[in-house]
Amino acid sequence: MTQIIEISTQYQLANVAALIRSGRLGGDGNLGEADRLGDDRQRRILVVANNSFAPELTPAADAMPGSRGLLADFDLVVDWNAAIWPNHPKAFGISGERAPIMERALRREWGIDDHEPLELIVESLPGHPAGALTQIFSTAAISVHSDGLMSYGPVRNPLTLPQWQRLRAIFYTDLLPGITPRQLAEHTPDRVVLPTADLADVIDAMTAEVADDLATAGLDSPIDDSALVLGQYLAQLDLITAEEELELHLQMIDEVKDAGLSTVIFKPHPTSARTTIGPLRRRCEEFGLEFVLADVPLLAEIVVAATRPELVVSCFSTGLATAKGLYGCQTAAVGTERLLAELAPYQNSNRIPLTIIDALHSGRYELPDAPAGTVARNLNGLIDAVTYCMQPGSAAHLRGSAIDFLRSAIGGPDMKYFKRKRLTALDLPGQLQPPMHRKTLSAAKRHLISRAKRTQRVLKDYGITVDASKLKRNG
Known part of the structure; x- marks a missing residue:
């Protein structure tokens, strides 16, 4: 084999x-x-x-x-x-x-x-x-x-x-x-x-292999009182504009300052433009933060393993999950709520990572293995509901779970994970309500009324005026 x-x-x-x-x-x-x-x-x-x-x-x-x-x-x-x-x-x-x-x-x-x-x-x-x-x-x-x-x-x-x-x-x-x-x-x-x-x-084995590269970049040992900021390339994916992406990264620096740490380690995304580095450095200078540039062709996980930051900050990078899961770092997510509102189409493959990162940093959700006594919600129901709304054909088996979750979410903050038009198209709780004058009419009646009005318009073009109510009665 x-x-x-x-x-x-x-x-x-x-x-x-x-x-x-x-x-x-x-x-x-x-x-x-x-x-x-x-x-x-x-x-x-x-x-x-x-x-x-x-x-x-x-x-x-x-x-x-x-x-x-x-x-x-x-x-x-x-x-x-x-x-x-x-x-x-x-x-x-x-x-x-x-x-x-x-x-x-x-x-x-x-x-x-x-x-x-x-x-x-x-x-x-x-x-x-x-x-x-x-x-x-x-x-x-x-x-x-x-x-x-x-x-x-x-x-x-x-x-x-x-x-x-x-x-x-x-x-x-x-x-x-x-x-x-x-x-x-x-x-x-x-x-x-x-x-x-x-x-x-x-x-860890990869980190040892690149020890010389890390030493050259000044990243070969733990950096005390530091936060690693992981850059993203959302503008290149047309998810936001370049100006919005810069503002997002500046907000990440603000997050580090609010956390009371003294050093920012900034690792740009490998495929992103480097135009954000200068403004980020100046923001750090304004706040009195030390700025360390980790512009190295290495995995973010290698930089975490070598520098051991106290905090890792990004938007919805998988690096947040690996930093926490592999090395126990504290994490912070910035800008997720805005992206949830703007990400399109709904079935965009970034939606689940974005949803997971936002939910786990909202204070309302925990993983199923959270310590006993936690009051946060289990993340599984949210993932089921979003998955079904993204792909209702292949995920048809999750419809019941999605309905249960949405019924409990109506009117609350969890509705930000869904689009009302999407819920309407899938006939799910939380959908848009039809206008009052349409609520008492069946689909068949609405079709007959629409056909009558079209017939009335055609006859009018020929100079014939007909009472629409008679058309409705006669079909």
Whole structure:
């Protein structure tokens, strides 16, 4: 059996390495050299896709600092962009007629016997590049590995019949203890949980590997009385304007000041513009805060592991969940309520991460494993309701849960997680009420009245005046 494991980010690579080392992907985790040379061992091929807008200018996950040690867990590392060049991974699909030809070519290129069974472990389905690999290797069993908080919500498009018939398992990191990801739940796959301690071990190993890079940036040891501000790239996603994004980041600095800390460590998002750095530095100077720039091509989790901040601040970054879950940091979320109001369309895949982060920082929600005696609400009901409203087709099994939650939420602050028009279209509690003059009329009666008025307008064009009430009575 050969496992073909596809990733596109370094965070995914770290999660997959943790799954391997803990034995959750089969085999014996970390194998000695003698074991690795055995004939019965499981062979693993890592397929690295660079999904960035300009992959020629952005390093792939396997080329980033901290990845070298993780690559030793694989027998072969494949550059997917090179394999499908000049196509981009996000746009490359393949027809049913050509898929067998490409499968045979890739098997030969990657040293896989024509009849050897395969297991695909890919990122989010059904989009590409994961979707293309399931098309090419059309008989391989399929599993999905998680990508942070997005795995707790639904996929945007339904799987094809050949995909869901071969779906076996979902591997996910336990960032929200007591919460089961809703991703592909309609197909009842096996759920394999990766404890955060196993991922922390991998992050610590990556941190040790990049010690020189951290030292050069002044990030190689804990920074006392500090807060890490994680920049986001919401303007590039057209979620807000560049001016609004700058204001959002300035509010994060305000949050640090209000927390009474003395140092801001600012880590810009790798793909964001660097135009916010100057204004943030000046805001820190105004407040008398020390400003440390962590503009390094490293995972946010590596910076947290090295500097051990007391507080991590962002908008709805998965880094908030990993900082708390892996290293016990306090966290703060800024600007989530405004984004909840503006995020469109409702089924935008960022909605579940945004909802989770806002809810957990609102003071009204706790995870199911919260200490006894807490009065906050369980987060599961909210996730069920939002998931159903996002994808009522694939999440039809959650309709009852959504109705129960919405009935209890009407008139309260939790209605900010929903759109009234969406609730109306789905006939859910909290929907818009029809005008008073329409409440007593059935749909059939309203149709007859509308048809009568149209007929009256047509006759009027010919100079004929007819009493509309007669049209209504005569149909």
